[in-house]
Amino acid sequence: MASRAERLLASLSAAELRQLDDAIAQAKRPATKTLHALLRQHQQQPTEEPANKEWLFHQLFHRDWSRKEDYLLRNELRLLSEKIQGMMVQWEQEREARQSPSLRDQFLLRALLHRRLLTEFEEELPGAYADAIERLDYTNARAINNLRYEYLMLYCEITPERMEQAHHTMEENLSNLKHTYRSEVAINQHNRVVCEQTLGAMGKHLPPTTVGADADIAGISTPFIAFYEHASHAHQASGEARVDFARQAANQIATVAQQFPDHTVWGFTILASSLLAERRYSEAKEAFESALEFIQTHRRPIPPDMLFNYASTLMKLREFAAVLGLIEKYQAIIRERPKVHFRFESLRCFCHIFLRQPDEALQAIPPAITQRPESEYQYFRFLYLIIPYLRDDLESAIREARNFNDYFTRHKDALLHPKEKEVVALFRAFFVALADSTDRQSLKIELDAVTQQLRLFTERSPEYRDYLYLLWLQEEIAGKLSASMR
Structure with a gap:
């Protein structure tokens, strides 16, 4: 039986093969280039037989194949397969973007925002959203609005007007979500009806689907859903109730930390920030440090906002030298977010102020x-x-x-x-x-x-x-x- 790499290669068009050849030529691993060339060479032979593994092994490693060392060839075939599959994913994304103008708009907006091309993002956003709504493409309209929300919350100065815009954006997205859900339910019901009709023709009858019915989904719950619900309650509450809801949120998401590591980081952050808001600074510090430990263990990106709240906690505990050390250690991450960068600039200055270091404070002013x-x-x-x-x-x-x-x-x-x-x-x-x-x-x-x-x-x-x-x-x-x- 042909290897996966051979089957993948055989499925590609001539244009795709040319793109793959160019991509493999840029690969750092010499064995990947050699194996690709060998399989392409075999592909052009007038035979339907798979490439001989003894021949492949000898060409790659310059010695005879043995069962003991067969794993070496299998590993190289696996690495080449992963490279081909990565290209296939890229082609599918490009094809989907060509077929869906609003998906293409969403990708463009995402690229502009994450490269901090904010002027260009602002220019493209209104038209992209309006076009998605006009196309009745509520899925991409919602995705575009999520980017608008991210922009307002992470890249803009926080003002009452901005917060009202962000809130209105989420209200629009609730409507988009309902339209998407009802559309998907209608498609799902239709697909079930088609199956029921076909089964009926085969003599097997199922209870008919009630077209237009929308079953109550309120009873559906998962730790992920419970996490968001408790987190929302935490934002609405105050005092001990706020901390209790935040702790429940963190506990819920921790049960699925393997599946949702970034949300688990957020769970730690919500708990720590709630403790900070309630002026329980020592407990907040412990929670932030648990978050950083989780991040390090699971190799997750560090949210700049979480770093700022951690630094603010240290400020409350008068650990000014620790704050300065934190800023120095994570300055590359801090600079990624303009709004957070300003906050850290002010923290740095006021650390020196509280340490009664006026000259250093003056030098720290941007x-x-x-x-x-x-x-x-x-x-x-x-x-x-x-x-x-x-x-x-x-x-x-x-x-x-x-x-x-x-x-x-x-x-x-x-x-x-x-x-x-x-x-x-x-x-x-x-x-x-x-x-x-x-x-x-x-x-x-x-x-x-x-x-x-x-x-x-x-x-x-x-x-x-x-x-x-x-x-x-x-x-x-x-x-x-x-x-x-x-």
């Missing part, structure tokens, strides 16, 4: 911050208030606060994040209190007032509660108050 999106620019701009303070230059710190306040005044009609102006005022009040107070009692009164204003701000705007510049200000004021009471 260039051209004025070209960054507003939220990023403002985050880095706070560093220019803190750095002179750490250098014991209150006059410059006050001047920087005044300049930053002027920036908000000049751009007040165009700002997306005007609340930061209130934070700048708190910084300036802190610096002025230190500069103007003549004794401990007056300093305490001024700092108590700033503390009260800061508390009111975070109550009105809880989304700022964990911003690093606010955490630093709270900590610095507390330190000065403690010193004034000694």
Whole structure:
């Protein structure tokens, strides 16, 4: 019997054989090239007999075949078969893309997004989605919208408008999913009816399919489905309930970790992030480290967002040197995601701030911050208030606060994040209190007032509660108050 490699070769067209010849010519393994040439040579012979394995072995290894060493030939045939099968998969994908314009659009959008050609992605996306809907190709419309969601969540600045767009995208996809499901059910019912009709003609009768019926699928469950349901509940809940749902999600997906390793990483991440949100930092650290251990063991890619949440946990535990080491170790992964890269840039700067290293913090500020999106620019701009303070230059710190306040005044009609102006005022009040107070009692009164204003701000705007510049200000004021009471 001919080997699989020979049968695969015999199935290829002349054009496919030419492409395969070119691909094999680029192979690194000399034995693969030689074996391919030998089988192609045999293929051109006027015989239907398979290639003689003794001849193949001798040509490949320059010695006589033996049963003991037959595994060497089998291995080379296997490697060549895998190469041919890889090409066959590629040809099938190309054929399918030619037959389905929306699938081709989906592949193009995926390529643009993952190469971070975001302008090109934005240009192609609306037309591709509209065309898929016009073609009633709900499967590819849903896939294209999933790419839109990935783009909004991973590559764009997070704003309320972006989140509304992402939510609307998923609402559209629910409709696309229903259309796809109903279409597939209709096809499935038709196929069953055809089988029933044919069996009836053969004298074997089955209960007829009820055309148009849609059986209830609510009772169907798997660990994968349970994982997503518990994860969704975790996002909706708070407090201990959030952690409990997250733990159940992680436990469910762990039972099928072999089949879904990347989702298992996500399960670890959801649990760790829930613990982080509930301020259970030591437990969160352990969960993140379990995730990294799983990733290393199973050789999975490290999600940059998970790394950021792990680093944020270490920041809460004041393990600033560990955060700097983490950034250094994974900088290649971090740079792959622009939004996450900015967050790590800010973490690096504030690690040096909390370590009271103003020179290193200044060096860590990325260039051209004025070209960054507003939220990023403002985050880095706070560093220019803190750095002179750490250098014991209150006059410059006050001047920087005044300049930053002027920036908000000049751009007040165009700002997306005007609340930061209130934070700048708190910084300036802190610096002025230190500069103007003549004794401990007056300093305490001024700092108590700033503390009260800061508390009111975070109550009105809880989304700022964990911003690093606010955490630093709270900590610095507390330190000065403690010193004034000694």
